[in-house]
Each structure stands twice: as structure tokens, then as C-alpha cells.
Amino acid sequence: MKLIYQSGLRIFKSTMITPLRKFEKFTKTNLFKSILVVTGATDGIGKEYARELARQGLNLVLISRTKEKLIAVTNEIESQYNVKIKWIVVDFAKGREVYDQIEEELNGIDVGILVNNVGMIHDPETLDKVSEDTLWDLLTVNMGSVTMLTRKILPQMIGRRKGAIVNLGSSSELQPLPNLTAYAASKKFITHFSKGLEYEVADHNIHVQLVMPNFVATNMNAYSDKVRQGGLLFPNAYSYARSAVFTLGKTSETNGFWVHGIQYALMKLAPMQIRTYFGNQLFKRLRIEALEHRQKKQNLY
Known part of the structure; x- marks a missing residue:
């Protein structure tokens, strides 16, 4: 009963109370003043985080791997809002070689908010069938980026005694996920990293937030037509980001979207073994859907 009460209170605090409050522009607070840095900023949740905070008046630094997409997103947001990007x-x-470049490019820029959004996933598949190259990339991107970019930017935040670090994890951290074994494990890393960091920097007036979405209709879930179609359980990136941004500065842990908060709390009530069993059954079906999706694409060419 106590667990049910705590879960309900958590949902109400992180996904219901905050959206009902009058939203204050981050540029008017000491904590969030200055520049926003977003990784994985050209698609999905990262792009919509950037758009939403640009709407609030923050200037942006967008980081991604595709120049053409970065230029397109920059032009799109600058045409909508009076911000510099x-x-x-x-x-x-x-891996390691990119962080010196980022540090050099950010030299002289006061980073107020860092959104560690970049991540990768593979189609649901058993570990033995996932290529070694894919696994190395997944571990390097999902765990390396959040750790090393935070390490690069944290000293300036500590020096100014203000800042916020937002780490995009996943509800998949709640239990092992067969057929996405390495991915779910990498998201558990982000959970523990975020909660440990939160305590380390609390005395420096730095806010650390862990965001754990469930399924969002983005390109990362392209293997599932049902998820890509969206709906109540599968918000699009725009709706998800607007909801999640409302919680920034008000809670250190959120699922970002009210339906995801309910799903997470209900799943947490079940024992780990039960959660893992149902996760296994779900991703077995999604693995078949992903195989069918790939087959359809191959038949088009």
C-alpha cells in the first residue's frame, strides 16, 4: 500500500502538478540563464527540446552528426523565434576524440542547461545477432556521451554556481529487456549516473534531472508501425518535449509525460521477474515486427 501511495504521489508531482502551474521563462531565473546545449538535436525529442526552450527565449548550441540537418533545424528554429544558434x-x-573539439567550440560560452539527449538503439534482436560494430557504437554513444560531455561542461557550472543537466534515459531501465539487452542496460547506467551526480553537485546549486520516456513516436522506433502511428500511449516528440520541459527545475526525476508516468508506476508495482517476463514477450513480438518491416523495405528495392 505504501508503494502504491508513493508511486501515485510521484506521478502527481512530476506529471500533473507542474503542467498546471504558470510556466516561468527560464531566462528569468538565475538557474537557467544563458545558453542551452542539446545533443542529438536534429531529430525527435532533442529537436523538440531545442525548439521548446528557444520558444522560452534561450540561445542554443545544437550538436549532431549531420551538417545538413543541423543547418535545416537552425534555420527552422531561427525563423520561428528570436534566438541565436x-x-x-x-x-x-x-568516442574520445570528439570531446576536445566540442570543448574548443564551446570555449567562452556559458552553458546554463545541458540536455544529454543523443542516443542510439537497434531493432529488437538477440545479442548474438547484433553486429559488434553496432554494440560498440551503442555503448560509446549511450554511456560515453552523457558521461564525458557532462565532465567537460560541469566545471564551468560549478564555477558559476548555477546550471542544469538533463539526461534522457528510458523507462526500459526498469528491468532487463531481452532482445534489447545492451540498450536497456545502457539506460540503467544513465539512471545511476544521474542519481549519483545529483548528490555530487547539489551543494553547487546545479540541478540534475533524469527523464525516462516510454515509447515516443520518433525515428528510433521506426521498426514498429504501431508506435510510429502515435496515439495516447505513444506521443509524438513535440507533445512529449513540451510536457517534459514543464518539469525542468521542479523535479529531479520524471517520465516526462503523464501517461508514461502511470505506465512506469504500474510496472514498478510488479516484481522484477514479472516485469522481465512481460518485457521479453513484448520485444519478441516487436522483433518479429522489425523483421517484417525490414523485409518490406527490401522488397521495395
């Missing part, structure tokens, strides 16, 4: 082309899958 700098973009940086890097491929986080290259």
Missing part, C-alpha cells in the same frame, strides 16, 4: 558537427560514436 550555434551548431557543432560531431559523431559521438567516434
Whole structure:
């Protein structure tokens, strides 16, 4: 009963109370003043985080691997809002070498908010059938980027005694996910990294937020037509980001979207073994859907 009460309170606080409050522009607060840096900023949730905070008046630094997309997103957002945008082309899958470039490009820029959004996933598949190259890239991007980019930017936030770090994790961290074994494990890393960091920087007036979405209708879930179609359980990136941004500065942990908060809380009530069993059954079906999706694409060519 206590667990049910705590879960309900968590949902109400992180996904219901905050959206009902009058939203204050981040530029009017000491905590969030200055520049927003977003990784994985040309698609999905990252792009919509950038758009939403540009709407609030923040200048942006967008980081992604495709120059053409960065230019397109920059032009799109600048045409909508009176903000300045700098973009940086890097491929986080290259590992350590990209961070010196990012540090040099950010020299002299006061970063107020860092959104560690970049990540990758593979179609549902058993580990033995996922290529080694894909696994190395997944681990390097999903865990390396959040760790090393935070390490690069954190000293300036500590020096100014203000800032916010937003880490995009996933509800998949809640239990092992067979057929997405490495991906779910990498998201558990982000959970523990975020919660440990939160305590480390609390005395420096730095806010760390862990965001754990469930399915969002983005290109990352292209293997599932049902998810891509969207709906109540599968918000699009625009709706999800607007909801998640409302919680920034008000809670250190959120699922970002009210339906996802309910799903997460209900799943958490079940024992780990039960959650893993149902996760296994779900992604077995999604694995078949992904195989069928690939087959259809191959038949088109």
C-alpha cells in the first residue's frame, strides 16, 4: 500500500502538478540563464527540446552528426523565434576524440542547461545477432556521451554556481529487456549516473534531472508501425518535449509525460521477474515486427 501511495504521489508531482502551474521563462531565473546545449538535436525529442526552450527565449548550441540537418533545424528554429544558434558537427560514436573539439567550440560560452539527449538503439534482436560494430557504437554513444560531455561542461557550472543537466534515459531501465539487452542496460547506467551526480553537485546549486520516456513516436522506433502511428500511449516528440520541459527545475526525476508516468508506476508495482517476463514477450513480438518491416523495405528495392 505504501508503494502504491508513493508511486501515485510521484506521478502527481512530476506529471500533473507542474503542467498546471504558470510556466516561468527560464531566462528569468538565475538557474537557467544563458545558453542551452542539446545533443542529438536534429531529430525527435532533442529537436523538440531545442525548439521548446528557444520558444522560452534561450540561445542554443545544437550538436549532431549531420551538417545538413543541423543547418535545416537552425534555420527552422531561427525563423520561428528570436534566438541565436550555434551548431557543432560531431559523431559521438567516434568516442574520445570528439570531446576536445566540442570543448574548443564551446570555449567562452556559458552553458546554463545541458540536455544529454543523443542516443542510439537497434531493432529488437538477440545479442548474438547484433553486429559488434553496432554494440560498440551503442555503448560509446549511450554511456560515453552523457558521461564525458557532462565532465567537460560541469566545471564551468560549478564555477558559476548555477546550471542544469538533463539526461534522457528510458523507462526500459526498469528491468532487463531481452532482445534489447545492451540498450536497456545502457539506460540503467544513465539512471545511476544521474542519481549519483545529483548528490555530487547539489551543494553547487546545479540541478540534475533524469527523464525516462516510454515509447515516443520518433525515428528510433521506426521498426514498429504501431508506435510510429502515435496515439495516447505513444506521443509524438513535440507533445512529449513540451510536457517534459514543464518539469525542468521542479523535479529531479520524471517520465516526462503523464501517461508514461502511470505506465512506469504500474510496472514498478510488479516484481522484477514479472516485469522481465512481460518485457521479453513484448520485444519478441516487436522483433518479429522489425523483421517484417525490414523485409518490406527490401522488397521495395
